[in-house]
Amino acid sequence: MVGRGNKPSALAATPGLAPQPTVTFSSDNSRVTAELPTGESVEILLYGATVISWKDSKGDEKLWVSSAAKLDGTKAVRGGIPLVFPVFGPPPASGHPTSSLPQHGFARTSVWEFLGKSTSESNPTSGDASGSANAADLSVKLDFGLSAASLTAEVRELWPYKFNLIYSVTLNRENLTTSLVVTNDDDKPFESQVLLHTYLRVNDISSVSISGLASSTYIDKVANASVGTQTADTLSIASETDRVYTTPNGASDVVTVSEGGKTRYTVARDNLLNVVVWNPWTEKAAGMGDFEPKEGYKNMLCIEPGSVGTWQTLEPGDAFEGAQTITIPL
Numbered sequence: 001m002v003g004r005g006n007k008p009s010a011l012a013a014t015p016g017l018a019p020q021p022t023v024t025f026s027s028d029n030s031r032v033t034a035e036l037p038t039g040e041s042v043e044i045l046l047y048g049a050t051v052i053s054w055k056d057s058k059g060d061e062k063l064w065v066s067s068a069a070k071l072d073g074t075k076a077v078r079g080g081i082p083l084v085f086p087v088f089g090p091p092p093a094s095g096h097p098t099s100s101l102p103q104h105g106f107a108r109t110s111v112w113e114f115l116g117k118s119t120s121e122s123n124p125t126s127g128d129a130s131g132s133a134n135a136a137d138l139s140v141k142l143d144f145g146l147s148a149a150s151l152t153a154e155v156r157e158l159w160p161y162k163f164n165l166i167y168s169v170t171l172n173r174e175n176l177t178t179s180l181v182v183t184n185d186d187d188k189p190f191e192s193q194v195l196l197h198t199y200l201r202v203n204d205i206s207s208v209s210i211s212g213l214a215s216s217t218y219i220d221k222v223a224n225a226s227v228g229t230q231t232a233d234t235l236s237i238a239s240e241t242d243r244v245y246t247t248p249n250g251a252s253d254v255v256t257v258s259e260g261g262k263t264r265y266t267v268a269r270d271n272l273l274n275v276v277v278w279n280p281w282t283e284k285a286a287g288m289g290d291f292e293p294k295e296g297y298k299n300m301l302c303i304e305p306g307s308v309g310t311w312q313t314l315e316p317g318d319a320f321e322g323a324q325t326i327t328i329p330l
């Protein structure tokens with residue numbers, strides 16, 4: 001028996017180094033999880049590169065995912081952050097290269113490749129006197145890729161362009177950034193749209209108010225695509241809502257989601273000029289087989305930064321980058 005005084009003490013994983021973020025794969029390699037030393041985590045399915053969980057240090061989930069969502073690669077995930085590319089919504093009826101594609105395109109239903117992780121200090125001026133990183137300032141970035149070569153033959157035929165997508169998911173203590181770079185690898189131009197279809201989790205939609213959209217114009221998809229202007233400073237959700245906003249100052253307008261008067265999320269955008277606000281409410285939720293519980297519309301709000309108002313034309317070799325950063329109060 002080892003006497004108390006002689007008991008060996010546990011060795012630090014790597015002596016002298018601050019704890020690092022961990023990145024792990026599920027046993028079937030279908031999903032990757034990253035966790036910061038301070039406890040925040042993010043989980044991404046390779047199917048669609050769909051972020052299906054984002055938790056703060058206390059383990060509180062920030063994204064809404066339907067309990068009936070398919071996570072086995074048979075259907076786009078109902079919840080989390082599905083990626084929309086190269087077309088938003090139902091494609092144009094005919095005459096456009098995306099016309100044969102399914103609603104919201106193929107990025108959310110294709111299997112992406114994990115390209116690797118990198119870690120860094122989110123606040124490079126901090127750290128201890130020895131210059132080593134402060135665990136509280138560490139961030140982790142996960143990169144995913146999709147190109148024409150990795151599409152199924154069927155999808156490649158529906159949209160016959162050579163392209164490359166790099167999707168980066170960066171987790172910090174107080175925010176999550178998701179950023180998409182689209183590159184035209186073809187010898188002809190193509191037109192596309194992109195959107196980050198984020199399902200934010202809320203406690204009670206009736207106490208939610210959205211600001212940052214004042215003076216925006218919008219297309220109201222539940223009112224025959226009529227065009228309106230947001231006159232009130234804040235927007236509340238009390239019925240089915242499906243609007244495509246164009247904010248007055250481009251991507252610099254920050255959208256804030258508050259609940260009971262307290263800020264829950266701020267959504268900043270880079271290069272994405274539109275914001276879709278979507279909540280299916282009772283009837284639409286009831287009609288979606290993968291939307292459960294049916295009352296779940298009370299606990300979610302989609303704030304979807306995108307470039308969907310027009311087509312983004314990319315010449316051969318050109319690239320387009322768009323990003324969102326969702327911040328939570330610490």
Ligand SMILES: O=P(O)(O)OC[C@H]1O[C@@H](O)[C@H](O)[C@@H](O)[C@@H]1O
Pocket residue numbers: 076089103104197221242243276278304
């Ligand atoms: O059921 P899907 O294809 O995931 O789309 C959900 C919603 O996505 C939103 O972005 C659209 O504006 C809505 O019109 C649509 O209903």
